[in-house]
Amino acid sequence: MRVLLSGGAGYIGAHTALALIEAGHHVIVVDDLSNSSAEAIVRVQQLSGVAVPLLVADVRDEPALRAFVQAHSPVDAVIHFAGAKAVGESVADPIRYYDVNLGSAIAVLKVMAAERISAIVFSSSATVYGQSESLPLSESSPTGIDLANPYGKTKRIIEAILEDAASADPGLAAIALRYFNPVGAHPSGLIGEDPSGVPNNLMPYVARVAVGALERVGIFGDDYDTPDGTGQRDYIHVLDLAAGHVAALEHARAGYDVFNLGTGVPVSVLELIAAFERAAGRSIPTEVLGRRPGDVAVSYCDPSKAGRVLDWIASRTIDDACRDTWRWQSRNPAGYGSAADRRAAASGSQLGAGAA
Numbered sequence: 439m440r441v442l443l444s445g446g447a448g449y450i451g452a453h454t455a456l457a458l459i460e461a462g463h464h465v466i467v468v469d470d471l472s473n474s475s476a477e478a479i480v481r482v483q484q485l486s487g488v489a490v491p492l493l494v495a496d497v498r499d500e501p502a503l504r505a506f507v508q509a510h511s512p513v514d515a516v517i518h519f520a521g522a523k524a525v526g527e528s529v530a531d532p533i534r535y536y537d538v539n540l541g542s543a544i545a546v547l548k549v550m551a552a553e554r555i556s557a558i559v560f561s562s563s564a565t566v567y568g569q570s571e572s573l574p575l576s577e578s579s580p581t582g583i584d585l586a587n588p589y590g591k592t593k594r595i596i597e598a599i600l601e602d603a604a605s606a607d608p609g610l611a612a613i614a615l616r617y618f619n620p621v622g623a624h625p626s627g628l629i630g631e632d633p634s635g636v637p638n639n640l641m642p643y644v645a646r647v648a649v650g651a652l653e654r655v656g657i658f659g660d661d662y663d664t665p666d667g668t669g670q671r672d673y674i675h676v677l678d679l680a681a682g683h684v685a686a687l688e689h690a691r692a693g694y695d696v697f698n699l700g701t702g703v704p705v706s707v708l709e710l711i712a713a714f715e716r717a718a719g720r721s722i723p724t725e726v727l728g729r730r731p732g733d734v735a736v737s738y739c740d741p742s743k744a745g746r747v748l749d750w751i752a753s754r755t756i757d758d759a760c761r762d763t764w765r766w767q768s769r770n771p772a773g774y775g776s777a778a779d780r781r782a783a784a785s786g787s788q789l790g791a792g793a794a
């Protein structure tokens with residue numbers, strides 16, 4: 439099938455684009471490149487040997503999105519990754535988060551209706567479970583919009599919009615995938631996570647310390663009620679996550695459904711750092727700091743529904759993720775930036791030569 443990826447130049451989008459192509463599908467990408475790089479698409483093309491059409495536009499620009507879809511008709515499905523994703527930023531600027539995230543989802547659904555596209559897979563998040571007490575988290579664990587931050591609320595609200603849209607349109611298949619903590623990179627070292635500025639999340643922070651770009655990892659609390667006192671998360675390799683999208687799309691049936699995508703295995707901050715030290719063969723300086731406001735002690739999922747219904751299971755370990763992140767980070771210490779600059783400089787000099 440032909441699949442439109444909104445936000446397809448981002449971390450998870452680029453890995454999913456590659457997985458879809460490898461599974462025999464065609465992909466087209468819309469991305470405003472506000473938190474991603476066109477270089478990611480160049481690398482996906484390099485790895486797959488297939489051209490990936492890219493529209494650089496805000497997903498909320500409905501006429502542009504519609505024209506792009508029409509130019510690549512027929513489009514069979516959408517995977518909607520586009521959105522703003524920094525928790526702290528969402529607390530500081532909630533209106534922008536509601537505007538961007540809800541506006542993007544609504545624009546995508548409107549274009550889908552106009553162009554008769556009947557399947558959507560949406561990037562939701564484990565954050566919709568908030569401070570749930572019962573672990574592991576299953577799809578029936580309590581959620582609500584009464585969550586800690588506006589980012590998480592937008593994810594939960596978009597799930598509700600999809601559910602309503604699917605019940606109003608009996609032909610629509612809508613699937614929300616609740617990601618746990620995506621980590622890792624493509625084993626080639628060509629695509630990976632490239633956060634702008636200082637990373638908020640643990641794995642990219644550790645990777646930047648390992649490469650010498652940051653001094654030490656701050657451990658946000660070592661007094662939690664966990665085996666070693668540090669927070670535990672369910673870290674899922676981005677290749678497993680990408681495979682989960684392919685499985686969801688291939689399974690899509692009319693109606694709304696939701697799946698956790700995680701490993702089911704809790705890993706602590708100290709365990710992740712130790713795994714990274716093994717992968718990189720160097721020690722990572724750390725410093726224990728206070729707890730980060732809003733953090734839960736432990737979060738991990740019951741992934742059995744995705745196993746049962748989608749025939750999907752996460753097969754990669756935290757060691758695999760650290761090894762692949764290290765390969766990506768050590769080969770691309772400045773992320774996509776330096777390669778993109780080199781490419782622009784090269785095409786600029788070619789243009790110059792041609793014009794002379």
Ligand code: UFG
Binds near residue numbers: 525619638656
């Ligand atoms: N941590 C540190 N030091 C750091 C960064 C993180 O000790 O520099 C710890 C955190 O306290 C937590 C664990 O590492 O225990 C993981 O933190 P991340 O920031 O990597 O991930 P979170 O679980 O906090 O965030 C994830 C998603 C968000 C989502 C959030 C909801 O990345 O998109 O879950 O809880 F909103």
